[in-house]
Amino acid sequence: MFSDILISGLVNSGVYALLALGFSLIFGVARIVNIAHTAFYMLAAYALYGLMVIGGMPLLLAIPLAVVAVVALSLVCYKLVIEPVRQHESAVLIATIALALIFQESLLVAFGGSFRGIPNAVEGVTSIIGVRVSYQRLIVLAVVAVTLVATWYLLNRTRLGLAIRTAANDQEIANLMGINVSRVAMYTIGISVALAAIAGVVVAPVFVVDPLMWLSPLVTMLAIVVLGGLGSLKGSVIGAFIIGYVEAITVFVVPSGSYLKGAVALSIMIVVLLFRPEGLFGVVFEEER
Amino acid sequence: MKGLLALPQWLWAQLRHEVLVLPSRSFVFFAALLLLLLPLAYDDPYVLRIITMTAIFAIFAASWDLLAGFTGQVNFGHALFFGIGAYTSALLSHHLGWVPWFTVPVGAVMAMAAGFLVGIPCLRLRGSYLSLATLAFPLILTGLLFAFPNFSGGELGISGLRRIVNGTVGNYYVAVVLMLALCFGMWKIGDSNTGLIFHAIREDEVACRASGINTTRYKLLAFALSGLFAGVSGALYAHFLRVAGPSSLEVALSFQVVIWGIFGGIATIYGSVLAVFLLYPLTEILASFDIFKEIRLLIFAVIVLLVLLFMPQGLTPWIRDKIEVVCPRCKNRNVFHRHQCRLCGAELR
Numbered sequence: 001m002f003s004d005i006l007i008s009g010l011v012n013s014g015v016y017a018l019l020a021l022g023f024s025l026i027f028g029v030a031r032i033v034n035i036a037h038t039a040f041y042m043l044a045a046y047a048l049y050g051l052m053v054i055g056g057m058p059l060l061l062a063i064p065l066a067v068v069a070v071v072a073l074s075l076v077c078y079k080l081v082i083e084p085v086r087q088h089e090s091a092v093l094i095a096t097i098a099l100a101l102i103f104q105e106s107l108l109v110a111f112g113g114s115f116r117g118i119p120n121a122v123e124g125v126t127s128i129i130g131v132r133v134s135y136q137r138l139i140v141l142a143v144v145a146v147t148l149v150a151t152w153y154l155l156n157r158t159r160l161g162l163a164i165r166t167a168a169n170d171q172e173i174a175n176l177m178g179i180n181v182s183r184v185a186m187y188t189i190g191i192s193v194a195l196a197a198i199a200g201v202v203v204a205p206v207f208v209v210d211p212l213m214w215l216s217p218l219v220t221m222l223a224i225v226v227l228g229g230l231g232s233l234k235g236s237v238i239g240a241f242i243i244g245y246v247e248a249i250t251v252f253v254v255p256s257g258s259y260l261k262g263a264v265a266l267s268i269m270i271v272v273l274l275f276r277p278e279g280l281f282g283v284v285f286e287e288e289r
Numbered sequence: 290m291k292g293l294l295a296l297p298q299w300l301w302a303q304l305r306h307e308v309l310v311l312p313s314r315s316f317v318f319f320a321a322l323l324l325l326l327l328p329l330a331y332d333d334p335y336v337l338r339i340i341t342m343t344a345i346f347a348i349f350a351a352s353w354d355l356l357a358g359f360t361g362q363v364n365f366g367h368a369l370f371f372g373i374g375a376y377t378s379a380l381l382s383h384h385l386g387w388v389p390w391f392t393v394p395v396g397a398v399m400a401m402a403a404g405f406l407v408g409i410p411c412l413r414l415r416g417s418y419l420s421l422a423t424l425a426f427p428l429i430l431t432g433l434l435f436a437f438p439n440f441s442g443g444e445l446g447i448s449g450l451r452r453i454v455n456g457t458v459g460n461y462y463v464a465v466v467l468m469l470a471l472c473f474g475m476w477k478i479g480d481s482n483t484g485l486i487f488h489a490i491r492e493d494e495v496a497c498r499a500s501g502i503n504t505t506r507y508k509l510l511a512f513a514l515s516g517l518f519a520g521v522s523g524a525l526y527a528h529f530l531r532v533a534g535p536s537s538l539e540v541a542l543s544f545q546v547v548i549w550g551i552f553g554g555i556a557t558i559y560g561s562v563l564a565v566f567l568l569y570p571l572t573e574i575l576a577s578f579d580i581f582k583e584i585r586l587l588i589f590a591v592i593v594l595l596v597l598l599f600m601p602q603g604l605t606p607w608i609r610d611k612i613e614v615v616c617p618r619c620k621n622r623n624v625f626h627r628h629q630c631r632l633c634g635a636e637l638r
Contacts, residue, residue: 033417035544081594088601090363094551095597097544098590105587215540219428222421230417256436263432266425270410273422277413 003131005248011137011206013244014144018199019217020224020236021151022192028168028231029188032082032092038214038221039100040193044070044200045209046107049118059121067197074193075186100214107211115208140202147198148237154191155233164188168231219262220247223269229282239280242268310631311622312612313605317559324465334457341461343569344468345525350549350561351472352518357547358555359479360511361491362411366423367546369407369430370400370516372538374523376434379447379533389453389528396524397517404516408509415494427538434535446534453528460529467525468562471518476558478514487511488556552593554603563605568593 023037047066051057057065077099085091122135155161167174167184175181207213224243228235246268247261254260272280308314324344328337349371357363377399378392387395407426411419434441441447453463478484486507489497498504527533536542553564568589575585600607613622614637616630623631630637 027417033420081598084598085601090551090555090603091597091601093363094548095594097548098594098597101544101586101590102594105584105590109583109587219424219540222424226418226421230421259435260432263429263436266429269425270422273414273418274410277415277418279418 001252003129005245005252007128007131007133007137008251009241009245009248011140012247013241014141014148015199015203016217016220016224016244017237017240018144018147018195019221020228020240021148021233022195023221023225024228024231024233024236025164025168025188025192025195027225028233029164030185031089033096034192035093035096035218036077036100036103037192037196038218039103040070040074041196041200041217042107042209042211042214043073043103044197045118045204045213046111048201048204049111049116049209052118053116063201066201067194070197070200071190071194075190078186078189104211104214111211113211115210117208118205120205134206136205140206143198143202147195151191151195160184160187164191216262220265223266226279227269227272229279232279232281235279235281310624312624313559313609313622321469324469328458328461332458337457337461339570339573341457341464341529342526342573343566344464345522345529346549346569347468347562347565348471348522348525349519350546350553350565351475351558352515352522353546353550354553354555354558354561355475355479355487355518356511356515358550358557358561359484359487359491360508362508362511363416363420363547364423364515364543365420365547366407366426366428366543367515367519368538368540368542369423369427370404370519371523371526371542372427372430372533372535373403373516374400374520375527375533375537376441376447376523377520378524379450379527380441382450382528383447389451389524393453393521393524393528396527397520400520400523401513401517403520404512404514405509407516408512411512412505412508424540424543427543428540431535431538434538442534444535446532446536448532448534450528450531450533452531453525464525464529467521471521472558472562475518479556479558483507483510491556548593551603552596554605554607554609557603557605560603560605564603567604 019038019041023034026032026034026037044066047069048062051062051065052059055062081095081099082092085095120134120136121139125132125134126138127133153161155165163174163179163184164187166177166179167181167188171181174184220243224239225236227242228237228239243265246265250257250261250264254264276282304318308318324340327340349367352370353364353367356367374393374396376396378389378396381387381392381395382389407423411423414422435443438444452460454460479487486497486502489500489502490504490507490511494504523537526537549564549568550561552568553560553562571592572585572589575581575588581588596604612625614625614627615622616633616635616637618635619630619633621630621632623637628637629635
């Protein structure tokens with residue numbers, strides 16, 4: 001049981017980490033609480049389904065195509081819907097909720113409400129420390145690890161990353177330093193949606209795909225981001241591992257745990273907030289005191 | 290004779306000087322009259338049922354506005370209070386056999402207690418943290434309900450509840466009269482001194498504390514009041530549909546109320562009510578056409594999005610600013626075509 005928890009917690013935590021990291025990036029740079037974030041994750045999974053199962057494309061072509069399509073769609077949505085109402089915080093909030101609803105309903109119309117499966121990229125299982133793990137889960141782990149490292153490199157070792165971190169720290173100063181903040185915001189949205197889309201295409205064969213699949217990771221992702229501290233990238237990754245393992249332990253140890261896994265994870269978030277209102281690694285912004 | 294006429298005279302004076310002078314208030318007055326008189330002229334059960342549901346959700350949306358719009362505690366888990374109201378009254382009538390006239394108030398009081406309890410951890414949180422953390426509460430409760438299916442009915446919920454009164458028209462009047470009374474009550478709270486303090490907490494909590502106001506007490510009050518009203522609507526919903534299930538706690542409902550509240554315009558009460566009266570029947574009517582049945586939520590979301598692009602403040606503030614002007618001296622509202630303020634005589638521009 002211990003090794004079951006170890007492996008399944010690791011896979012879930014990795015996926016959560018990708019989602020939470022992207023959400024944190026958008027919140028940090030553009031101060032957008034993007035409720036539609038996991039809807040992009042769902043869109044990517046459906047794009048993969050459409051390209052592979054219906055279009056008959058090979059996997060290696062379908063994956064990049066799905067990610068690029070979703071990122072392009074997100075930028076169009078940002079330009080058309082979010083940017084005109086950027087000044088009004090509440091309008092941005094329900095604009096993202098409305099976007100998520102639109103995606104959900106469009107998929108419902110296009111593909112129907114039934115669960116859809118995507119064939120694994122590589123069939124077969126292997127055994128690690130006594131647990132049977134399918135190759136697909138190993139691929140998920142590898143992709144998550146590579147993506148996390150690439151994101152870390154992008155943010156900490158490139159000029160664009162420096163600009164993103166500066167804009168997240170202080171928009172006005174970033175502007176004064178000659179950074180085009182609105183363009184950096186565009187890049188950030190692209191990167192963050194790409195992270196969500198990558199998460200979507202790698203888990204699509206492991207989980208099933210349905211038009212409501214965005215809701216449950218949304219709640220978990222928000223819990224992780226709040227737990228780790230809004231806008232803190234380190235916090236998001238560490239929070240993802242805490243919540244991922246708490247869920248895995250609840251499912252395997254507690255009776256009727258699969259019903260309670262969300263409740264336990266969210267209770268932990270609330271307990272942490274009681275002692276550290278800004279989350280584990282959060283910073284208190286002066287203007288938001 | 291004179292005493293007999295005093296009350297009607299006073300009412301007429303109130304109506305003339307407080308209601309009919311402003312187009313927005315006259316609209317609300319006549320809309321309320323229309324709602325009360327509708328079943329006398331037109332008693333199609335389908336329409337009455339839709340309006341009953343709309344009235345129940347209007348109470349719910351207005352209670353969100355009291356907490357999120359006025360006090361600025363943007364609650365993403367408002368379905369918690371709705372669900373607690375629904376489940377409490379359902380459990381009481383299922384296990385103990387109480388009549389709805391008792392279970393609805395008890396459900397509301399339980400939701401008020403929940404509002405108070407949820408308010409305590411939320412005192413430490415601000416802004417986006419608060420919104421995202423409150424999302425958790427209804428989901429924790431859903432998890433607990435699923436874990437004890439013998440007590441709560443699990444995924445199916447508790448069904449076969451008693452109606453509050455028999456007959457469509459009776460239920461219609463219960464819901465509509467309660468909606469008008471409670472929303473008027475919430476609007477009065479928003480207009481009172483307490484409401485002013487709620488506004489102040491939203492605008493600048495530190496300044497509010499510096500003015501010697503115990504903001505902790507007022508925030509808890511806002512949570513409890515909001516829970517109370519949402520609990521009433523949840524309990525009414527359970528007895529009207531005769532079932533209390535986990536759908537009354539789900540994220541979609543919490544988001545729905547956020548959409549209603551912001552779409553109508555925050556910190557207005559009447560805005561959220563109007564938003565529900567426009568949007569809820571819209572989705573229901575769309576559902577009755579076969580071509581729109583599948584895409585009704587899609588149309589709903591697109592309409593919300595388009596309206597917001599043109600009226601980012603929400604629907605009612607946009608309309609209100611078109612038909613009324615604020616007096617620069619006394620801050621009271623006037624019809625747009627007046628040149629002098631109706632109360633202080635100042636020049637209006």
